[in-house]
Structure formats: C-alpha cells, structure tokens
Amino acid sequence: MANSALVLSGIDAYYGDSHVLQKVSFELGEGRLLGLLGRNGAGKSTCMNVSVGLLPPRAGVVEVFGTPVTRLPPEQIAARGVALVPQGRRVFKSLTVRENLIVAARDKDAATRHANWNAATVFAMFPRLAERANQLSAHLSGGEQQMLAIGRALMANPRVLLMDEPSEGLAPQIVAEVMTTIRKLKESGLSIVLVEQSPKLVFDIADDIVILNSGRVAVVSTAAALKNDGVDLRQHLGVF
Amino acid sequence: MNFWLLLTINSITFGGLLFLLSSGFSLIFGLMRIPNLTHGSMFMVGAYLGSTFLSGALGFTSDFWVAAILSAIEVAVLGALMERLLLRRLTGQPLAQVLVTLGVSLMVADLCLMGWGGDPISVETPAGLGGFVRAGPAVFPLYRMAIIVIAVVFAIALWLLLERTRLGAMIRAGVDDPQMARVVGIRVSQLFTIVFGLGAGLAGFAGMIGAPILSIYPGLDQDMLPLALVVVILGGTGSLLGSFVGSILIGFIYNFGQALLPELAYFVLFLPMVIVLVVRPQGLFGGQVL
Ligand SMILES: Nc1ncnc2c1ncn2[C@@H]1O[C@H](COP(=O)(O)OP(=O)(O)O)[C@@H](O)[C@H]1O
Ligand SMILES: [Mg+2]
Numbered sequence: 206m207a208n209s210a211l212v213l214s215g216i217d218a219y220y221g222d223s224h225v226l227q228k229v230s231f232e233l234g235e236g237r238l239l240g241l242l243g244r245n246g247a248g249k250s251t252c253m254n255v256s257v258g259l260l261p262p263r264a265g266v267v268e269v270f271g272t273p274v275t276r277l278p279p280e281q282i283a284a285r286g287v288a289l290v291p292q293g294r295r296v297f298k299s300l301t302v303r304e305n306l307i308v309a310a311r312d313k314d315a316a317t318r319h320a321n322w323n324a325a326t327v328f329a330m331f332p333r334l335a336e337r338a339n340q341l342s343a344h345l346s347g348g349e350q351q352m353l354a355i356g357r358a359l360m361a362n363p364r365v366l367l368m369d370e371p372s373e374g375l376a377p378q379i380v381a382e383v384m385t386t387i388r389k390l391k392e393s394g395l396s397i398v399l400v401e402q403s404p405k406l407v408f409d410i411a412d413d414i415v416i417l418n419s420g421r422v423a424v425v426s427t428a429a430a431l432k433n434d435g436v437d438l439r440q441h442l443g444v445f
Numbered sequence: 446m447n448f449w450l451l452l453t454i455n456s457i458t459f460g461g462l463l464f465l466l467s468s469g470f471s472l473i474f475g476l477m478r479i480p481n482l483t484h485g486s487m488f489m490v491g492a493y494l495g496s497t498f499l500s501g502a503l504g505f506t507s508d509f510w511v512a513a514i515l516s517a518i519e520v521a522v523l524g525a526l527m528e529r530l531l532l533r534r535l536t537g538q539p540l541a542q543v544l545v546t547l548g549v550s551l552m553v554a555d556l557c558l559m560g561w562g563g564d565p566i567s568v569e570t571p572a573g574l575g576g577f578v579r580a581g582p583a584v585f586p587l588y589r590m591a592i593i594v595i596a597v598v599f600a601i602a603l604w605l606l607l608e609r610t611r612l613g614a615m616i617r618a619g620v621d622d623p624q625m626a627r628v629v630g631i632r633v634s635q636l637f638t639i640v641f642g643l644g645a646g647l648a649g650f651a652g653m654i655g656a657p658i659l660s661i662y663p664g665l666d667q668d669m670l671p672l673a674l675v676v677v678i679l680g681g682t683g684s685l686l687g688s689f690v691g692s693i694l695i696g697f698i699y700n701f702g703q704a705l706l707p708e709l710a711y712f713v714l715f716l717p718m719v720i721v722l723v724v725r726p727q728g729l730f731g732g733q734v735l
Contacts, residue, residue, distance in 0.1 A: 257628050258627075258628075259624055259627075259628065278627065279624070279627035279628045280627045280628075280630050280631065280632050280633070283627075283628060283629060283630035284630060288628075288629070289628050291625065291628070295622055295625045297617065297618040297621045297622060297625070297626075298621055299617050299620070299621050300614055300617055300618055300621070304614040304617075304618075305618075307611055307614065308611065308614045308615050308618045308626075308629065308631060309629040309630060309631075311630055357629060358629070360629075361629065361630055
C-alpha cells in the first residue's frame with residue numbers, strides 16, 4: 206500500500222531472552238483508525254514500544270510514511286511524526302499541566318507540521334485542563350490525566366497517533382468523552398492506532414482490526430467484515 | 446565570641462558550600478541515574494585552577510571573584526566534555542559509567558598532585574571580606590556571611606531555572622520519566638551534557654569559594670565526595686529542595702560532630718544516611734525536583 210502511515214513488518218521483539226513479538230506485521234493506512242486488540246499480555250504495548258523506538262526489534266522493519274525508522278532513538282522517531290499516549294498515561298508528575306504540554310511542543314519545523322496544536326488549542330479542546338493549567342499533574346483525576354496525555358501527544362503535531370488503552374481505569378462517562386475525542390481526531394485526518402482489550406469500544410470507531418494472540422497476529426480484517434461475519438473472537442480475546 | 450554562635454555560623458556556611466556542591470550532584474543523579482564520582486574532583490580542580498588564576502601566573506587576573514568564575518567555567522567545560530566523550534559511549538550501562546567516573550577521579554587526583562604538588566595551598570580571603578560585623582555582643586565573620594548569601598542566591602537562581610523555564614521543565618520531565626521524555630521528543634542526551642556541565646561548574650565554583658576556609662590539598666576531592674553523597678541520599682536525588690535542606694542538615698551534623706565528638710565524626714555523619722536508606726530509601730524529598 207502506497208499510503209501507509211505506519212508499517213510493522215516481520216517484527217521480532219524480545220525482553221531479555223523472552224521472545225514477546227513473533228513475526229508481527231500490520232499496517233495503518235493514512236487517515237485510518239486501526240484497532241489493535243488482544244488479551245492482557247498479548248504484546249500490544251510491546252508493539253507500541255517498538256513503534257516509538259523504546260524497544261528496538263531484533264528483526265523486522267518499522268516504517269513511517271514510507272521511511273524506515275527501525276532502531277532510531279525515540280526522540281528521532283518523535284521528530285518524524287509519531288506520538289504515543291502510553292498505557293497508564295505516564296504524565297510527568299512533577300510538572301504542571303501546562304508544563305506537560307510545552308515540553309512536548311516541537312521546535313518549528315514546518316515541513317513536518319500537519320496540524321496546528323499548541324497549548325491554547327489543546328486547552329480549547331479540554332477546558333478542564335485549562336482550569337487546572339498551573340496545577341501539578343500529579344493532582345489530576347485519572348480522566349484528566351488521560352486528557353493531558355492525549356494533549357501532550359498532540360503538541361508535537363504528529364502524523365501518527367498511538368493510543369495504548371486510553372479507556373483503562375476510567376469511569377464509563379469519561380470513557381465516552383475520550384472516545385468522542387478520538388473520533389474528532391480521526392475526523393481531522395490523523396492516522397491512529399487504538400489499543401484496547403475489549404472490542405466493544407473499538408468496533409464502532411475502527412476502520413481496521415488487528416488481533417494479537419500470544420505475540421502473533423491472529424486476525425487482520427476490516428472492522429465491518431468482522432462485525433458482519435460474527436466471527437467467534439473469544440478464542441483470541443477471552444470472554445467479553 | 447560565643448562558641449555556639451560561631452559553630453552555628455560555621456555550620457550554615459559549610460551547608461551553603463555543600464549545597465553548591467551537591468545540587469549539581471543531585472541533578473546528575475536524578476537525570477542520569479548514576480552517582481558522579483568525579484564530583485569531588487570537580488570541587489578540587491575548581492579550587493586549584495582558581496588559585497592559579499588568583500596567583501596571576503596566567504597573567505590576566507588576580508581578583509578572587511574573577512578567578513572563581515573563570516575556574517567554574519573551565520570545570521563546566523571539562524564536565525560537559527567528560528559526559529560527551531566518555532559517559533555518552535556507555536549509555537545504558539550505569540555500572541560502567543560509575544566505574545569510569547571513579548577511574549577519572551583517581552586520574553584527576555594524580556594530575557593535580559603533579560600540577561600543584563603535595564603541599565596545601567592556602568587562599569586568602571577576598572579583599573574587603575576579611576573582617577567581622579558586630580551586632581551587639583555577637584561577631585559575624587564577613588566572608589562566611591558572604592558564602593551564605595552566595596548559596597542562597599544560587600539556590601534561587603537554580604530554582605528559577607528549574608521551575609520557571611522550559612529547559613527546567615524538560616530536565617524535570619527527564620528526571621520523572623526519562624523514557625517518556627524521549628518519546629515526546631525531548632533530547633534527553635543533550636540535557637545530560639547541560640546538566641553535567643552545570644553541575645561540574647557549580648562544584649568547581651564551590652571549590653574556589655570554599656578555598657579560603659578549607660584550603661586546597663591532595664585528598665580534598667575524597668573529603669568532599671562522601672559529603673555530597675550523604676546530602677543527596679538524605680534529600681533524595683534530583684530534588685533541589687532536598688539538596689538544600691540536606692546540605693544545611695549535614696553542615697550542622699558535620700560541624701557539631703567535629704566539635705563535640707571528634708573521634709566519632711564520620712559515625713555521626715553517616716548514621717543518618719544509613720537510617721534514611723533503610724527507612725525511607727527515596728530520601729526525605731525524593732521523587733520531586735523542587
Ligand atoms: N519490561 C518488560 N520486561 C519483561 N517482560 C515484559 C516487559 N513488558 C512486558 N513484558 C511481557 O511481554 C508480554 C507482552 O506484554 P505487553 O506488550 O505489555 O502486553 P499487552 O500490552 O498486550 O497487555 C507479556 O508476557 C509481558 O509479561
Ligand atoms: Mg499493554
């Protein structure tokens with residue numbers, strides 16, 4: 206596919222001696238939303254770590270808009286337009302809300318700018334963050350931290366947004382807010398990987414679905430096809 | 446002169462010097478996750494270089510403060526070079542990095558012995574600060590008061606740098622979560638060089654500022670390093686407030702220990718460190734860079 210935002214092909218990744226990803230391949234089309242599903246421990250976060258350069262794969266290639274980024278350091282992959290909303294949010298706890306945003310702003314390199322996110326536009330999107338702009342992020346609620354993690358990722362004006370279980374540990378109405386935000390970002394043309402354990406959240410919003418099982422790709426499909434086929438996903442995802 | 450008052454002033458003065466020494470040590474520890482064992486050497490080299498500038502041997506200055514600033518800049522450059530040329534090559538191997546800093550500190554000690562000889566060098570109190578101020582029955586040595594002022598000014602300046610600038614926020618982000626800092630695009634390795642240079646420069650400056658009180662001698666490095674270590678373990682790594690409180694605390698413990706229990710000075714000094722390590726290993730202020 207010519208217009209791939211992110212491609213993982215034949216990725217083998219290890220933590221020490223344990224072989225966590227085995228020949229994992231999938232691709233995210235430009236402007237599409239890919240739902241990456243799998244049980245706890247299936248290797249979803251590891252795919253994220255490989256994509257952002259935190260875990261260099263032993264084999265395989267990662268490409269961002271056709272350019273190989275395999276084994277580049279994380280800050281250089283970030284500069285090529287990949288941003289991560291990590292599992293567990295990982296906001297910088299000793300920084301204020303505003304500082305969390307400004308440290309992630311990228312120096313003006315117009316060529317790679319694809320949107321116009323800055324602290325003001327992030328605050329406009331998340332008014333509750335604006336109210337708490339000068340508070341330490343450690344004092345935010347889980348939902349607010351999640352919004353901050355999303356805002357921080359947007360500050361770099363990424364072309365590819367990776368979101369690792371953004372609904373984890375949040376109350377249902379906050380999850381709904383987060384999903385609305387993701388929908389807006391998708392409509393703005395951003396290419397997105399949305400990692401979740403539960404397919405319920407993902408099937409409505411995703412264009413494509415990849416299911417990981419024990420470090421291997423078990424299913425690649427469009428969301429529509431999976432819904433219509435009524436395929437039994439329980440063998441890969443457990444009861445849901 | 447009241448013995449207790451003098452002891453108290455000496456304690457605060459020494460605490461001020463320790464703060465200049467340990468704030469950089471603490472930042473480096475917090476950001477790079479290694480104790481920089483050359484930190485005592487930076488202190489000593491700063492003092493030796495400053496004394497050489499001061500002697501006028503290099504021909505341009507004989508002013509104490511100019512000498513102190515010049516040697517601080519030189520030591521900062523040395524620290525930044527060491528990070529770039531040596532530690533950078535060992536990224537991700539903290540044990541190797543610590544061993545390199547140990548090796549360099551021993552090499553530096555030899556070089557200083559070669560360059561400046563084995564005899565202690567005394568440095569005169571800067572012009573105009575040799576006297577005392579009187580306040581009723583109490584007498585305050587001017588130079589020691591100046592050190593306290595300098596330490597407070599540096600504490601405020603460092604606080605402003607860390608808390609009020611984007612660079613400072615990036616450094617704190619790197620201390621908080623170095624991996625995430627890199628993922629959001631912060632060039633953490635550049636921060637390493639900056640913080641290493643800054644920390645070294647502060648240590649070098651402290652060496653020269655302390656020279657009129659401590660004098661300069663072979664082994665000064667190994668006398669100072671454990672003090673920086675104790676301060677940082679008490680205060681917590683990467684915490685400016687921690688270094689400040691820890692420095693003053695150790696200033697008191699060290700001076701009172703030497704005066705009252707000279708034969709147990711090290712015991713008294715390291716006991717709090719052992720207790721904190723066992724009871725509260727993150728330090729009294731660990732985890733926050735304030
Ligand atoms: N830092 C790590 N060190 C060692 N093993 C890890 C580490 N992180 C994850 N793993 C292991 O790798 C496997 C995949 O983990 P992960 O990618 O986090 O799964 P998921 O995100 O799908 O829940 C699991 O078996 C997990 O125990
Ligand atoms: Mg995970």
